[in-house]
Amino acid sequence: MHKTSGTKIAILKRLLSTPTEMVPSGELVEKLEISRQAIWKGIESLRDETIGIESVPNRGYRLVRPPTYDLSPSWLECRLEGCSLGHPILLFESVDSTQEIAKEAARQGASGGLVVIAEEQRTGRGRMGRCWLSPTGGNLYASILLRPRIPPMRIQLINLAAGLAVHRALENMYGIHCSLKWPNDLLWKGKKLCGILSETASETDRVHYAITGIGLNVNMSADDLVSAGVDNPSSVRVIRGTISDRGEILGHVLREFSGHLQLLEEESPGQSRVVSLYRQRCSTLGKEVRVLTDSGTDYGIAENVTSDGALVVNVGGSLRVYTAADVLHVRASEE
Secondary structure, rough: EOOOHHHHHHHHHHHHOOOOOOOOOOHHHHHHHHHHHHHHHHHHHHOOOOOOEEEEEEOOOEEEEEOOOOOOOOHHHHHOOOOOOOOOOOEEEEEEHHHHHHHHHHOOOOOOOOOOEEEEEOOEOOOHHOOEEEEOOOOEEEEEEEEOOOHHHHHHHHHHHHHHHHHHHHHHOOOOOOOOOHHHHHEEEEEEEEEEEEEEEOOOOOEEEEEEEEEEEEOOOOHHHHHOOOOOEOOOOHHHHOOOHHHHHHHHHHHHHHHHHHHOOOOOOHHHHHHHHHHHHHHHOOOEEEEEEEEEEEOOOOOOOOOOOEEEEEEEEEEEEEEEOOEEEHHHHHH
16 A cells, blocks of 8 residues: 655645755754654655656756556645645555545544555445446455535535546546536446545534545456446547557546535535536436335436436426436437
């Protein structure tokens, strides 16, 4: 497991400020007020993240190249300066679930903004209790710990904000115009590109924490995903025809998500803005849908998303509101 730390981030920021020059170790000792041994350990840990750092006896250290591994947590956190999310970042090779690690951190009192990422999840979960297959091979699996100042009745808006963040990030970075299905699935030509799951711990008057998990298919081919057992998948690689930098994608997603969360905490004007942005991009609106609930299956036309994030469907002339349901586009293959 790799974890970012204040020492590593401070060292890396100083090296990045003058990337072609040697930084004396004595300067780092004086600036960070720690021992030379602690500086050396920090440098070695950064090197373990594949960041290229040159050391010259009696002269100091110099940054010679960015990491060769695209999910270097320290490199990513440095790029998130000024963002409320991504501090700290924990990276695992293989875990049962990034959600469970983030939830345990929340129960232990961790601050909002912590991000857990992994190369593989052995027991990843999706919405409605489904298994979310998370094979190793270049995808993005991340869980974000939030401590939002949002009324429990509006917590569904976090789901919408997360889906909107991924949608906007892919569009702004690569010009990918995928389908954003209520509440937060991303599809490409009817195939699953990204799934998002938010879980909360709350009381009637406050939210203690929320954990938002994002599973985005990035660098696996369609054949690799199918071979791994993923149902009807697509990926950024399939769409772009090339490999993408997962750390860069995650950084853009976290910045977008952070901005939307700030709006949600502004209550009336901010929440209305997020819902308005979501309505503009939600491909479910106007579609014929099949809605699966505990009480049965409904068919109708999706007409609106409420201020609380619920879906309004016209079922045989009667408007029904769904706060939690499994919604399928009847003609998803046309998207």
